[in-house]
Amino acid sequence: MRAALTLSGNQAVLTRANPLAKFAAVFLITLVLALSIDWMSASVALICELLLFPLAGLTFTLLWQRGWPLILAAAVGGWSTSILAPDSGKVLLDVGLWSMSEGSLELGLGFLLRGLAIALPAVLLMSCTDPTDLADALAQKARLPHRFVLGTLAAMRLVGLMAEEWQTIGMARRARGVGSRGNPWQRLRATLGQSFGLLVQAIRRATRLAVTMEARGFGGASRTWARESTYSALDIWVLLGGVMIAGGAVAAALWAGTWNMVWLQGS
Amino acid sequence: MPATHDGGVRPAAVTARGWGWRHAGRTKPAVNGLDLDIRPGERVLLLGPSGAGKSTLLHALAGVLGDSTSGSGTAGDGGPPDSDDADESGSLLIDGEPPRARRGRAGLMQQDPETQVVLSRLGDDVAFGAENLSVPRDQIWARVHEALDDVGLAHLPLDHPTSALSGGQKQRLALAGILAMRPGLILLDEPTANLDPAGVLEVREAVGRCLDKTGATLVVVEHRVAVWKDLVDRIVVLQPGSATQQAVLIDGPPDQVLKQARGMLTAAGVWVPGHVPATRRRTLAGPAAAADRASAANGEQALAPGQLLLAAEGLAVSRERPRRRGFKSVPPVPVLRDVTAQVRAGEALTVTGPNGAGKSTFALTLAGLLPPVDGKVSAAVELSRGAGIDPYKWKAEQLIARIGTVFQEPEHQFVTGRVLDELQFGPKHLGHGEERVDELLERLRLTDLVDANPYTLSGGEKRRLSVATVLAAHPQVLVLDEPTFGQDANTWAELASFLSELLDAGTAVVSVTHDEEFTHVLGGTELRLGSRELSAPGQAAPGKAAP
Secondary structure (H helix, E strand, O other), rough: HOOOOOOOOOHHHHHOOOHHHHHHHHHHHHHHHEEEEEEEEHHHHHHHHHHHHHOEEEOOOHHHHHHHHHHHHHHHHHHHHHHHOOOOOOOEEEEEOOEEEEEHHHHHHHHHHHHHHHHHHHHHHHHHHHHHHHHHHHHHOOOOHHHHHHHHHHHHHHHHHHHHHHHHHHHHHOOOOOOOOOOOOHHHHHHHHHHHHHHHHHHHHHHHHHHHHHOOOOOOOOOOOOOOOOHHHHHHHHEEEEEHHHHHHHHHHHHOOOOHHHOHHHO | OOOOOOOOOOOOEEEEEEEEOOOOOOOOOOOOEEEEEOOOEEEEEEEOOOOOOOOHHHHHHOOOOOOOOOOOOOOOOOOOOOOOOEEEEEEEEEOOOHHOOOOOOOEEOOOOHHHHOOOOOHHHHHHHHHHOOOOOOHHHHHHHHHHHOOOOOOOOOOOOOOHOOHHHHHHHHHHHHOOOOOOOOOEEEEEOOOOOHHHHEEEHHHHHHHHHHOOHHHHEOOHHHHHHOOOOEEEEEOOOOOOOHHHHHHHHHHHHHHOOOOHHHHHHOOOOOOOOOOOOOOOOOHHHHHHHHHHHOOOOOOOOOOEEEEEEEEEOOOOOOOOOEEEEOOOOOOOOOEEEEEEOOOOOOEEEOOOOHHHHHHHHHHHHHHOOEEEEEEEEEHHHOOOOHHHHHHHHHHHHOOEOOOOOOOHHOOOOOOHHHHHHHHHHHHHOOOOHHHHHHHHHOOOOHHHOOHHHHOHHHHHHHHHHHHHOOOOOOEEEEOOOOOHHHHHHHHHHHHHHHHHHOOOOEEEEOOOOHHHHHOOEEEEEEEEEEOOOOOOOOOOOOOO
């Protein structure tokens, strides 16, 4: 779990870009895709993303390992839209309540592609951005308060520890006779008890970590930064890439006449 | 300005005059009437029974004690205390100023290695303190390299993940982070209590090297005197805070204090060098006598000593569950494989080996808490009593009446909010055995604490409680993970004596430990597990049993 979240060994080009630039590019693409449910804009964006993702050091295997829940969710969303959406055009399949028509299939396909096209940049961003670099950029470039940013960063490191702690507490409680097996009610009760145990440990750990940070002088009004967050020419390309993918998607959809604004759906 | 040592460090002086501190919500002060002078560059070992306020003093010096209603100025008689707020009396100064006003003048290291690391990359973590003190960027990296070199971690790359470090390495990293701030006062709060013997040495050596180089003042709290005795030049013994007595009980050079106060220190549970606490010896009476005792104690069918209860064959273990890779399920890579061991009634099995060898994982698998990756754990009929052969498949109630496991961290096992409920929990679930609770309370000196919240107990009390709660369910096999880690000498002796009694009564005791004295008291078989470093990746070292 922890290993999957580190970037060790990832030397890809996009790891060197400033996290804020990457964020801006992903935001642009997501924004455009959120505006319209149509298969054209989504497929253009998706194709561009698939062409670009080796730049983030991803392979298809890695992509599947990290993004399979999102990919599955997009597929399920697309499928259910195509069978549940109001029919229009020729009906292709009709099983009682469920029916699939040309119109609903198109809508479902749009949903699926759009889901993937939105999910992929998020996976891409996570795969080539170190949380520490992101924090540096947020504090130094976006001027967010450093106490908040660094506090969050340090707390995130504890999240990985908490996953291990959860397992240990589960075993420790079984050794006290608290079963985590049985009927759903017993399982729920066991989970609640275990969550309380984890909460206690999380607070203890967080308190000690806070003492450690304070003892290292954290919390003052000003500080220096050992790592300077900088912009480079690469960031211009990243932004330009984002603009081009977003623009290309809109242009293609307008040209194909499939552009379909979300808030005009009702009419 | 006084002369500075190499590295631009100016040693700090500490002055306490009638200093006292009461934590918020408490009625008794943690420290009271402390008068103490520590000269620049002095190295002080702080001793005393638990509750003497040693950690409170270190936290105060580090400037992390929080806010107080520092008003009265006199110790103890400042009117009725408002117990909702913390209360400070007297003065505690570093170089003549309150510690809070001298950010970065003191550096503090605490006990739990996990919370001494702030950031996820080695170099960033060392730089953190220097950044907070607004050291210019180019100087920070020079300090980082120097500090890592001083603590012996310079061979690792700056982007090395801190989660991949061992406990001893994490504590040395914490020391590097402190050194990069160039503090004049280094404060260590039981820095080696959670470490194995190799880790203890690593940290002690690193601290010694850094002090020799920088000349900084040192205050260390630790109840294993032998570790620090040769490194310090003064021992100060504190006593629990009270309105009438001085906080400092004894103060002087190490040899003199240890000679003068030997009896008092051993009585307070301090590990004085050359003193092994007296423990009950195992009786080597014939099997019949043991069986008699066992049946008398249990009122149940007695087991013959030496009776095989639990066996591991070709066992491969891992804490990780099979991993999901898309649709595929991949079995985890075992940390240890091909372990064969036998657990017998009335006999001790001690599991030893270096850190990372998979000792705890092995014990948890043997105890039916983790599924084996390969091989099997099988319970003999005498132990399973109809519950099936594989302990991992037993229900929780079936498990606790057969195999009891005491975890390294007692808090992980607390399931109620009261000591008495905690002890009755097992018997209540089983529907029998509640009469044993009183006996355990008495035997493990918990009678006065029945109404206390388990989380508020001292370290030693928590350990005794965690052993008692597991034994309340009356298991025939007891598995303990590092039961003596960080324990004072009194708790240690009580625990060792109690376990030797259990063994004589026919219980099987499996303990994972680095503690040679403890192993010696319990006797029995030692299972030495190999180190991971010695084997190729994915090909873990086999376990070897030595008599």
